[in-house]
Amino acid sequence: MIAEEFTGAVELTVNGKKVEIAARPDMRLSRVLREELGLTGTKVGCDAGDCGACTVLIEEEQACACLVPVAQLEGRRVQTIEGLAEDPIGRALQRSFHYHGAAQCGICTPGMLMASLDLLRRVEKVDLPMVETALGGVLCRCTGYLKICEAVLDAGRFLEPDEGLDEDAISANGVASIGELKPPTGSQAGLPGNGVSVGARVARLDGLPKLDGTEVYGADKAPQDALWLRAIRSPHARARFVIGDLRTFVSNEPGIFRVLTAADVPGENSFGIFPDMKDQPVFAEGETRYRGEAVAAVIGERAAIDGFDVSRFPIRWDPLQPLIGLDGALSPNAHASHPAHPDNVLVRGWVEKGDIESAFRGSSHRAEGLFSTRFVEHAYIEPEAGFARRVGKRVEVFASTQAPYMSRDEVARVLGLEPGDVRIIPSACGGGFGGKLDVSLQPMLAVAAWQMGVPIRSIYTRPESMAATTKRHPAAITARAACDAQGRITAYAMEADFDTGAYASWGPTVAGRVPVHGTGPYRVPNVLNRARAIYSNGPIAGAFRGFGVPQAAIAHEALYDELAEKAGLDRLEFRLLNALRVADETATGQVLQASVGLDRCLEALRPHWHKMLEEAETLNDKATVMRRGVGIACMWYGIGNTALSNPSRMRLALTREGRVLFFNGAVDIGQGSTTVLTQIAAEALGLPVSAFTLVTGDTDKTADAGKSSASRQTFVSGKAAENAALALRAEILRHTNAGADARFALEGGQLKIDSKAESTVIDLTAWPAGADGIVFEGAGDFDPPTEPLDIKGQGVPYATYGFAAQIVALDVDMALGTVRLERFVAAHDVGRAINPTLVEGQIHGGIAQGIGLALMEEYVPGRTENLHDYLIPSFGDVPPIEIILVEAAEPLGPFGAKGVGEPALVPAAPAILGAIRHATGVSIREIPALPHRVRAALEAAGRAWEI
Amino acid sequence: MPIYLRPASLKSALSLLAQAARARKGRSGHPLTVLAGGTDIYPARAGKQAWLESFPRDFLDITQIPELKGIRRDGRAVLIGALTTWTELVAAKLPPAFDALKEAALQVGGLQIQNRATLGGNIVNASPAADGVPPLLALDAQVEIASTRGERRVPLATFIRGNRQTDLASDELVVALRVPLHGANSRSLFLKLGARSHLVISIVSAALLVDQAADGTISDIRVTVGAASAVPTRLAALEAELRGEMLELALLERVTPALFSSLTPLDDVRASATYRRKAARILVRRGLAACIGPRAEELAA
Ligand SMILES: Cc1cc2nc3c(=O)[nH]c(=O)nc-3n(C[C@@H](O)[C@@H](O)[C@H](O)COP(=O)(O)OP(=O)(O)OC[C@H]3O[C@@H](n4cnc5c(N)ncnc54)[C@H](O)[C@@H]3O)c2cc1C
Ligand code: FES
């Protein structure tokens, strides 16, 4: 009937090659690239234009491939990340990104690189505003953008020599040889030789695949014959439901083969972090407890799943009154969400020391307040994705996770199998931040693969990822603090309630960790800190960078600002006066033995602090609508699990070919553990990083390193890696007369050993070896020593703590209530910076998330389930950050190192809020400080700029 | 099987739309969704897909139609083709009265969006926060509409009827925006308030267009506010208050809250209604101050 009706295929040019696509004309280009052409380097984070991960060039202009129907590409040219290296500018960008550590998890990197290419092709001399504008359409959740800007601005230096990221640059085992990535004019970003691994700015060993689109994330791989799975989810916060006749339904839906419900789960229909709190079903039974909860899963062909219309699904919903927020859950007539917890209190944690009431009575100054925060979404750019398949009597799950062994045990439980019958192969992880500690789609995939005997894959959509998975706990914290006339803190009391949502997840961890950290990193003789995790019908609150400590820090830092003022002390000096030092006792009665660098952090900040304060004073002399404020906040963070064992095991082996095999089960979620642990092992072993071949995170190949959370991998797995290296070294030396001073060098299969006592060569090729070619090996364990907390919360919950202090300058618009950040200076005691570039990257990213927490992020179910209504910081929202690394060595840690992942985030929000108070005289206690909340607070205090 | 049509001329596009509209009246066909840059359509689809809801699948792709492209002068007006992208608009040589529109263009999403999203799509989508609309209203733009039944021209102010509602019939296409030319002494600007730097939907926005007579008085002024009502709104009372006055500092005092009473803002996750109303006034005052000069800007806030 219609001449122009779209009939045949679309012909377009992709990376210089003509291709013909016979897909549906309205199919998104991103999908065509990934699924029809196998070009999975183009990432999909939202399908809505919001994240920019899918950025490609169409006729030289950047575009979101997820918004372009393939029909519109007829006769046009498309360039993707896979074609980037064809352009000398593209290669320069790759080198510069690698050198500067601009890719962490790497999921945003293809989009960043394509947007950069667009800019650098158009403009020869670029400046920062141009970079921010050109890349402003791509979001990154890991880096805080600063190193990305640096890399783009610096790309020119990497233009020649003209060897690209070709095969030679990546040795067979995937370890980068990055010598040629040095900029022409000198650098230290090469691979260090013996004895210089620790402390060197080694470029990420897993970095190159993140720069050319070859990294394999959860959505990037699945068997050809895999069927697709989509969950049917509750649109209601709480509802009863009845599922109708599925047999008839399936027979009427071409391309749909099966629907799974709770009845199909062969093992236990429940999972959860703690052995005694496995309260979350794979598929809800009878009643759902939050919007987004899965009740069933449909499995079928891609096209059928795509066109699936839930209105045809036989289910009847009967919405019930939900428990919304802490008020709803704690109200006297609230129903019990879980029968075992009639008052909806999942768990309590507390720490009690001294005599709080008499301390308050006897103190010169007091401050108190109520602080509240909202659900915060991890917003990693990679939504959950993966596949499962049945292999004989076992099941394999390939998916994005932070905790392979926990994932294995959950899947085994759900299938009714032994843990050893489940293999978890972690994909590259496109961001986690705590949100990929819990299983998400793994149990569903495994059940489906087990029941159907064919591989099953799934990719969460963005709204699904946001609705279904965990959040940061909203908190309501009532706190009081007091000090004596000299400004010494005498007492701190806190009642903190955390909305843990529908299921337990990490609620107990938050309730346990917060009372320990609740005073902040100060000497406080009298403490009464109590926390509760409360069930509601909100989203599941779980683990998110800091486990409740960031929320608690907002309260204590605000109160200490007030006390400092009342005591007539400068805010920094107040903190320095009270800062924990070696030999001090914490709230839990732990006497700190070593590695307490907070005083050094504060002293390092002092000159910057004074300069910022002076600038503020000068600026505020003029009565304009903009007011400058300066804020400060300190933090501490116990590294590893709270008063629980959390061991790690690492293994190293030397092969006949003269390679060091490093079996490392720690998942690199972008934080850089793969690189850092290798640096530690290399240093301890006495061989260069370049001699290493990495075998990472696969539960069949690597031992349990514990989860990538609690900032523990550098400290715990790092120590295990050091021990493994020392064991291997000892094993080698046992076969020689060389002394402990021996220096190793590898040349092919020849291991040269030089020491005062003896110089010798071991011919590895001639040495007896196992089938795997392994000649020598060594394993190492580490479990940080802790002591359980007693009934009053006294004990040694952590072996070591990270410390930090950050200061920030910002401007508040006294009329609009908007906040513009000017500059951060962050001083962090990391024990030892194994890799300063990676440490800086963690601090940048942590501060960026702290900015989001303080100023913009608020997850509201049903309202902000996408990345345009849920705002995370974009380019331009993260100001310059100056970093001061303080190294108060931790004797237990590898080469003195502790952790930095979470410490980076904790002080940022309280520092910002303190600066707002300094600028305006108003303390914002309802977080995030959105413009309308700031304006309302200003008005309430009579300080708004009225016109 | 979903339908995907990609006509190469306006004429055939209109007849396809007419056929579809007739078929639908006879209940035998599906509605055809007009598809331009897709930057509203595909995100909406993502939202539906996430909850397994149905979404439009039958498209009339208009991106091949030459009559909808380009920016040109037509007598005392500028015609902006419906398919003009934000990037093309920014690159075009246009008089200063268009500065506000260009400033808005530079803040629509990121470059990826600006390179593909069209002005026509922005106005037909009719979001209360559509950034193209306040400047176009200030420019007194008219919408040129075509169907097999003929052509018509309506003021943008009446074209947009409500939140995501327009005056467009299902057999019609927006062909162009017609913008009457203003004096060379026009100044225009656009102010957008959002909670982050890039890629942000306006909490409130404002566009101002000021024509100044030789004696320094305001010969004409248009002020519009976006995201503070179901439809971006022109503040007629405020305009009347300022028209004919000298463009000088004292004028700022005349921007009183009462002149903003026609706004009907909403409470939502981005801001409270009260805040929106106040912010609208702040933005407008700042915009006016910027037209007056640097000293006024300093005092404006
Ligand atoms: C990440 C992102 C950020 C954004 N940020 C902003 C922002 O800051 N400010 C802002 O204002 N907008 C923003 N938008 C939306 C903006 O891109 C759109 O409003 C755009 O201008 C619509 O144009 P389009 O060509 O893409 O429309 P399409 O999506 O193709 O169509 C939009 C609607 O208009 C109809 N339509 C299109 N053209 C015609 C025509 N000629 N005749 C009849 N009907 C037509 C379609 O049927 C559809 O209903 C953003 C979008 C995204 C994805
Ligand atoms: S996937 Fe295209 S913008 Fe997010």
Ligand code: FES
């Ligand atoms: S590196 Fe940018 S999102 Fe992870």
